[in-house]
Structure formats: structure tokens, C-alpha cells
Amino acid sequence: MTGLSNMTERKNLWPWLLLTPLAVFLVVFFVVPLIDVAVMSFTEPRLTFANYERALTGTLYQKVFINTFLTAGFVTLCCLLVGYPLAYLMSVSSQRTAMLILLLVTMSFWTSFLVRTYAWMVLLGTNGPLVWLFQAVGITNPPQLLFTRFSSTLAMVHILAPYMIMNIYSVMRKIDPVLVRSAESLGARGGSLLRHVYLPLTAPGIANGCVLVFVICLGFYVTPVLLGSPREQMIAGLIGTQLDEFLAFGMGSALAMVLLVFTMVILTIYHRHFGLDKLWG
Amino acid sequence: MPKFTLDPASLMTPSRRTFLKATGLAAASTLAAPYVARAEDNVLYINTWGGPWDEAARAHLFDPFTAETGIKIQTLSPVSFAKLAQQVHTGTYEFDITTLGGGELVRANEAGIIEDLEAPYEGGLFENGVASHAFATVMAWRTDKIKEGPKTWAEFWDVERFPGGRSLQRYAARVLPIALLADGVEVKDLYPLDLDRAFESLDRIKDHVRVWWTAGAQSTQILRDGEVDLIGIWHGRYFEAEKAGAPVAMTWNQGEIDRAYWVVAKDTPNAENAKKFIAFATSAKPLAEFVMQADYGALNPASNEFIPADAAARMPTAPANYSQTFEQDMANFGGDPAEASERFEEWLAS
Numbered sequence: 001m002t003g004l005s006n007m008t009e010r011k012n013l014w015p016w017l018l019l020t021p022l023a024v025f026l027v028v029f030f031v032v033p034l035i036d037v038a039v040m041s042f043t044e045p046r047l048t049f050a051n052y053e054r055a056l057t058g059t060l061y062q063k064v065f066i067n068t069f070l071t072a073g074f075v076t077l078c079c080l081l082v083g084y085p086l087a088y089l090m091s092v093s094s095q096r097t098a099m100l101i102l103l104l105v106t107m108s109f110w111t112s113f114l115v116r117t118y119a120w121m122v123l124l125g126t127n128g129p130l131v132w133l134f135q136a137v138g139i140t141n142p143p144q145l146l147f148t149r150f151s152s153t154l155a156m157v158h159i160l161a162p163y164m165i166m167n168i169y170s171v172m173r174k175i176d177p178v179l180v181r182s183a184e185s186l187g188a189r190g191g192s193l194l195r196h197v198y199l200p201l202t203a204p205g206i207a208n209g210c211v212l213v214f215v216i217c218l219g220f221y222v223t224p225v226l227l228g229s230p231r232e233q234m235i236a237g238l239i240g241t242q243l244d245e246f247l248a249f250g251m252g253s254a255l256a257m258v259l260l261v262f263t264m265v266i267l268t269i270y271h272r273h274f275g276l277d278k279l280w281g
Numbered sequence: 282m283p284k285f286t287l288d289p290a291s292l293m294t295p296s297r298r299t300f301l302k303a304t305g306l307a308a309a310s311t312l313a314a315p316y317v318a319r320a321e322d323n324v325l326y327i328n329t330w331g332g333p334w335d336e337a338a339r340a341h342l343f344d345p346f347t348a349e350t351g352i353k354i355q356t357l358s359p360v361s362f363a364k365l366a367q368q369v370h371t372g373t374y375e376f377d378i379t380t381l382g383g384g385e386l387v388r389a390n391e392a393g394i395i396e397d398l399e400a401p402y403e404g405g406l407f408e409n410g411v412a413s414h415a416f417a418t419v420m421a422w423r424t425d426k427i428k429e430g431p432k433t434w435a436e437f438w439d440v441e442r443f444p445g446g447r448s449l450q451r452y453a454a455r456v457l458p459i460a461l462l463a464d465g466v467e468v469k470d471l472y473p474l475d476l477d478r479a480f481e482s483l484d485r486i487k488d489h490v491r492v493w494w495t496a497g498a499q500s501t502q503i504l505r506d507g508e509v510d511l512i513g514i515w516h517g518r519y520f521e522a523e524k525a526g527a528p529v530a531m532t533w534n535q536g537e538i539d540r541a542y543w544v545v546a547k548d549t550p551n552a553e554n555a556k557k558f559i560a561f562a563t564s565a566k567p568l569a570e571f572v573m574q575a576d577y578g579a580l581n582p583a584s585n586e587f588i589p590a591d592a593a594a595r596m597p598t599a600p601a602n603y604s605q606t607f608e609q610d611m612a613n614f615g616g617d618p619a620e621a622s623e624r625f626e627e628w629l630a631s
Contacts, residue, residue, distance in 0.1 A: 126507055
């Protein structure tokens with residue numbers, strides 16, 4: 001009897017033992033520094049709530065926080081509009097074609113972030129191929145493309161779309177084609193088939209993709225600074241300025257904590273509706 | 282390998298440290314923490330800008346210093362003001378020496394995060410930093426768009442006489458003095474800055490500034506590719522575009538000089554060797570060779586005798602060019618630079 005209970009106990013402990021190295025790593029390199037950041041946000045330069053007051057009421061910070069969340073939302077929407085049809089195409093293609101598309105989609109992961117950003121500068125620049133194309137078809141005074149909201153959004157969608165596509169594709173691939181066929185045999189066509197059958201079936205993939213893209217986008221910094229106008233400033237850039245230029249560790253920490261809290265709120269809402277565990281497939 | 286000076290207090294009683302920190306007495310815990318001597322006594326760690334800066338410094342400052350003294354030099358980059366402050370705060374040293382600009386130097390000295398130094402050459406010391414080299418923010422333009430360029434910042438602001446897209450650095454402490462000159466303020470009356478007047482002047486140019494550049498490489502790229510027709514740019518970055526064959530020209534007139542200072546991290550166990558290095562790096566010949574390769578100007582006047590005329594023509598500190606330029610005065614800025622910067626960012630975002 002004792003031997004048996006020992007064995008089940010060991011079995012239950014085993015996954016936790018496997019998790020220990022990761023847990024220790026996370027505690028040492030993530031949880032502890034994060035607590036330090038939280039403490040600094042209240043104690044630098046002295047014991048105070050002033051950092052939070054400024055972070056939440058200063059016009060610059062309000063504006064940039066709002067812009068950060070709006071940008072992340074808009075980029076997420078664009079990724080969904082681009083990613084959903086592409087993921088669908090992959091799921092109905094042959095294995096080979098699907099792999100080929102996946103390869104093309106993930107290829108952008110192989111180049112550095114900065115290189116991709118500079119590549120957009122070349123493509124959209126005054127002397128770039130796109131403006132040349134405009135002129136070739138007779139548009140002599142083409143619109144300014146670079147250093148606008150358009151260019152920074154385009155680049156962010158390019159960088160983040162793969163997360164969306166892979167999430168949706170992994171769900172679409174698992175959908176039993178029989179379900180769609182039965183729906184058709186029951187008379188569902190076109191829009192109604194999509195709305196009542198296919199969209200609900202792929203909803204977990206959409207939600208996963210959206211949350212991932214949105215959360216990653218909240219932390220974007222280099223792309224909007226290099227490709228957008230100063231009006232597209234995101235909060236990560238301001239945090240960097242606080243730390244590196246002004247040594248205002250308290251203010252930088254407070255801004256980071258506000259961003260963290262907002263992000264946690266969004267993840268909590270997501271968890272209530274879909275369950276965080278589904279994020280990993 | 283980064284080196285670590287272990288702080289025994291943090292190893293044995295983490296809770297005491299956390300408590301001290303939480304009560305805002307972090308400074309006390311740092312002071313109370315004795316150092317454990319490190320194994321590598323004969324190595325100096327220097328925080329550098331990386332890339333071409335690092336190469337020039339290695340060739341003309343680091344290697345010759347090692348050859349002369351036997352003290353090895355390890356570098357890490359990029360330059361981080363924040364790290365300098367944090368390592369004094371935590372007692373964990375990643376580097377002994379770094380370079381700072383004027384504004385940062387004033388703040389660092391006020392915050393007590395750098396060692397007291399002595400002038401290795403006459404007039405070389407300011408706020409415990411040793412003046413090493415300088416660069417200038419100058420106006421440059423595309424000669425394919427503008428035949429005869431602007432000579433003053435007021436002309437740079439004149440969008441009717443010089444139509445075309447402009448670019449300036451997204452950096453309040455450099456842009457605000459320029460905006461005042463553009464509004465007709467004399468150099469001698471510039472500091473302390475009249476911030477309200479500076480922002481009014483900026484209002485007039487805002488719609489014509491296509492890019493507020495943030496990285497040196499970016500400024501070269503937009504000038505070289507013709508994204509903008511006029512730009513306020515660091516002189517070294519300008520010469521890069523010229524070297525690449527772009528149709529560009531510049532003037533030294535009203536160029537804005539930034540100085541770079543060597544500083545030693547407060548309480549580093551390597552302070553003695555660090556001071557030796559700084560004296561070497563700011564001595565006439567090594568400094569002259571370094572600035573020639575890295576496209577700076579030497580701040581030790583004795584270096585000028587080692588700089589040939591053609592190289593001097595490309596330096597803001599050469600007497601003929603220097604007389605046309607003006608210097609930043611961060612000790613007399615006219616307000617808190619951090620607040621000015623916040624106001625500038627707010628102005629940009631609106």
C-alpha cells in the first residue's frame with residue numbers, strides 16, 4: 001500500500017521537478033527584477049506617488065499611452081484582415097503549397113528587425129521603387145509615404161502578421177472538413193456558412209493571434225520612431241528616454257508598471273472569455 | 282567577460298538590502314558595501330560607442346596604452362548613461378570608464394556617480410570630466426536642389442528662400458539653442474535659454490521638418506538618399522554622405538559644438554589605472570590620431586600640431602572652423618533639461 005502511494009506521489013511530483021529549472025530562472029531573472037522595478041516606481045527619487053501621478057495625468061504620457069493602445073489595436077486588426085484569408089488559403093492547399101506559403105511568411109523572421117525597418121525606408125523613400133512606379137503610371141506628384149502613420153503601420157503589420165497567420169492556421173488545419181460539408185448539405189452558403197460555421201470554429205485561433213499581436217505590438221519602439229512621424233510615438237520609447245537620458249528610474253518604472261497593469265487587464269479579460277491555456281494551441 | 286565586484290552584503294542578507302532600498306536608503310547600502318578585490322587587477326573596462334568609434338579608439342588609444350603600461354583594455358558598448366548610474370547604485374561594475382556629453386556630465390557630477398579628477402592638460406577639466414573630443418551639429422543641404430545654401434539658422438528656417446523638406450535631431454538640448462539662433466538671438470545672449478521663445482520659433486518650422494532623426498546612421502541615410510533637402514547633422518555623419526558621393530554641401534557657420542568628456546565611475550576599484558588611461562588618451566599625439574580616424578575634433582590644443590591641414594579642415598575644433606561655431610553651455614541651460622525635453626516631446630506629439 002505504502003509503495004503504491006509513494007509511486008503516485010512521485011508521479012505527481014515529476015512534472016513539478018521538471019519545471020524547477022525554468023521556475024528558478026524565471027524567479028531570478030524576471031520576477032525579482034520586476035519587483036525591483038515596482039519598488040523603484042514608488043521610491044525614486046524618494047518615497048512618493050508623484051511618478052504615477054505624472055504618468056497618469058501628464059498630457060504627453062496620456063497621449064502616448066492612448067496612441068500606443070490605438071496603434072496596437074489597429075495593427076492587430078490589419079494583421080487579422082491580412083492573415084485570415086492567407087491562413088485559409090494554406091489550410092485548403094496541398095501540403096506542399098501550404099509549406100511553401102509558411103516558408104515565405106516566416107522568412108521575414110530570419111532577417112533582423114532593424115534591417116527590415118531600413119528595407120521599408122528604401123522601398124517607400126522619395127527615390128524608391130514605389131514612387132518610381134507612381135511616376136511611371138503618370139502620377140507626377142505622388143503622396144508622401146515614408147515617415148507617416150501609413151509607413152509605420154505597414155512595417156509593424158509586416159513584422160507581426162506571421163504570429164497571426166500561424167495561430168489561425170494551426171486551428172484551421174484541425175477543423176474536420178466534414179463539418180463544413182454537412183453545413184453545406186443543410187443549406188448553408190457563402191456568408192452564412194462563414195458566419196455560423198467557419199468563423200466560430202476558427203474563433204480560438206483568431207483570439208490567440210489577436211492577443212499575441214496586440215501584446216507584442218504594445219512594446220514596439222524602433223519601428224514607429226524610424227518609420228513614422230513623432231505623432232506615432234509609442235510608450236516604450238518614452239520609457240527608454242526616461243532611463244537613458246534622464247536617469248529617472250522612478251518615472252521610467254512607473255510608466256512600465258502602468259503599461260504592465262493595462263496589459264494584464266487585457267490578458268485577464270481574455271482569460272475570462274477564452275482561457276489563457278489555449279494560447280499555446 | 283564582464284567583471285563583477287561582489288557585494289557581500291547582497292549575498293548574505295538580501296532582505297536587509299531590499300528593506301534599505303524600499304525605505305529609500307539605497308545610497309547607504311552602497312556605501313556600506315565593501316569591495317572584494319577582483320582577480321584581474323590589470324584590466325580596464327571601457328564603455329564605448331562601438332563600430333568605427335571603437336576601431337579608432339582601439340588603434341590609437343587602447344592598444345598603445347596597453348603597450349606602454351601593460352594594462353589590458355576590454356570594451357563594451359553601447360555607451361549607456363543609465364548603466365553608469367546603476368552600477369554605482371548596485372556596486373556591480375561592468376566598466377570603469379565611459380564618455381559623457383556636457384549635459385549628462387553636469388547631471389552625473391551632481392548625482393555623485395563619477396570620481397573626482399584632475400586636469401591632465403590646462404583647461405581640460407570640467408565638472409570632473411576630462412575634455413577629449415568634440416563634434417558639431419552643422420547645417421547641410423543637397424546641392425542638386427539648392428545651389429547656394431543657407432549660412433545661418435535663420436536662413437535654414439527661411440522656407441521661401443530655401444524650399445524643401447528639412448530634418449533636425451529629435452533632441453531638445455541641441456535643437457532649442459538652434460531655434461533661438463534662427464529667431465535672431467545672438468550667440469552671446471543664448472544661455473540661459475528662453476524656452477518659450479525657442480518653442481515659438483520651432484512652431485514656424487514644424488510643418489517643414491519631414492524627419493526628426495534619432496540615430497546618426499539615419500541622418501546620413503536621409504541626406505544621401507535625398508529624403509530631405511536640408512538637415513541639421515553631426516559633422517562626421519555629413520562627411521560620410523559626402524564620401525559616399527552624394528551631392529551635398531555644408532557650412533561650419535553657427536555649428537553647435539558638443540564636447541565629449543572621459544569620466545571614471547565612482548568608487549571603482551580600478552580608479553588609479555582609469556586616471557592613467559585618461560591622461561594618456563587626452564595627451565597630444567594619441568588624441569590627434571584618434572580624432573583623425575573617428576572624424577572628431579581634438580579638445581587638447583596641443584593635439585593640433587599633429588594634425589595636417591587637410592584633416593584639420595574637416596574638424597570643428599580647427600581654429601579657422603572653431604571661430605564660426607558656438608558651444609553648448611549645459612551648466613547654464615536655463616531650466617531643467619529633463620523638463621525641457623518632456624515639453625519638446627509633447628510639442629512633437631501634438
